[in-house]
Amino acid sequence: MTGPQRIVCLTEEPTETLYALGQQDRIVGISGFTVRPAQARKEKPKVSAFTSAKVEEILKLKPDLAIGFSDIQADIAAELIRRGVEVWISNHRSVDGILDYIRRLGALVGVAQQASAYADGLQRDLQVIADTAAKLPRRPRVYFEEWDEPLITGIRWVAELIQIAGGDDVFPELSREPLAKQRILANGDEVVRRAPEIILGSWCGKKFRPERVAARPGWDTMPAVRDGQLFEIKSPLILQPGPAALTDGVREMARIFQEWGRLHG
Structure with missing residues (x-):
């Protein structure tokens, strides 16, 4: 077996990718926020969070x-x-970046061909979703909320997946900003002005509360709130720049948009 033999994964996406490639035996430690795959949480020690890590515990694992x-x-x-x-x-922020990340990680651990085939399969599945979305009678305007206090809009790969699934992100210019602090809205007035027809919430680490969103001053005038089109996409499915977003995350978006299309056909 070539490449690193004792890997600590500080976030979820390398863990999910290595398991998908059958390379889970190399993993000796994972992020405490890991939920995918469920098996990893059961069998690997948790040694980090997003912004902190148990450095001494990591060193005891003798990672390479x-x-x-x-x-x-x-x-x-x-x-x-x-x-x-x-x-x-890694510092990828786009759908293409996620696919390239999978290929690079696979190459790093000596399974480049397998990783490339896996990424190609994910890309083909995204194309199938896009082809189905092209048949929607109309594309919904979508507001994606990553956090509520303050309001933070979606990152680039989220906006791109909304597009693939058949919607149009109402804050495309902010999605290009790589840092969350650059996607903060001063208040909700601009959301109201852009009149989204669907609101997707994925509050990192806590449950999305659509009733609280709907109760914000002036938001009852928006089509999404008026028509009850507020949905949660659980953060592990969409806020990790790895396989989850390109599979379950985008499929959940596509399901919501297709249902909206049936109502507005």
Whole structure:
């Protein structure tokens, strides 16, 4: 077996990807936020959160690679590097970036061909969803809310998956901003003005409360609230830039949009 043999996954997407590629035996530690696959949570020690990690526990595992994601984990990465651990921090933000990430991770652990085939399959499935979405009578305007206090709109891969599933993100310009703090809305007035027909909520780490969203001042004038089109997409399905978003996450969006299309056909 080539490549790293003892990997600590600081976020969920490398864990899900390595399991999908049959390389789970390399994983010696995972994020405490990991829910996919369920098997990983049962059999791997939890050694990190999003912005913190049990560095001493990680070192006891004698990892030859730690894999994390984005600026959110820069401090964890720096500490591990100082302690002699090799670290890969990916920084992808798009659907193409997720597919490329899968291919790169596969190559890193010596299963490049298998990873490429897996990514190609995911890409084909996305095309099938897009082809089905093209038959919708009309594309719904969609507001995706990543957090409620303050209001944070969806990141790029979310906006792209909304598009693939048949909708149009009402904040496409903000989705290009890589950092959450750059996607904060000053207030809800601009959401009201853009009049979404569907609201998708995925509040990272807590349950989406559609009744609270509907009760916001002035939001009752929006088509989505007026027609009761508020839905939760659970954060593990869409807010992790890995296989979950390209499978269950986008399929859930497509199901919601298809049902909306039947009502508005």
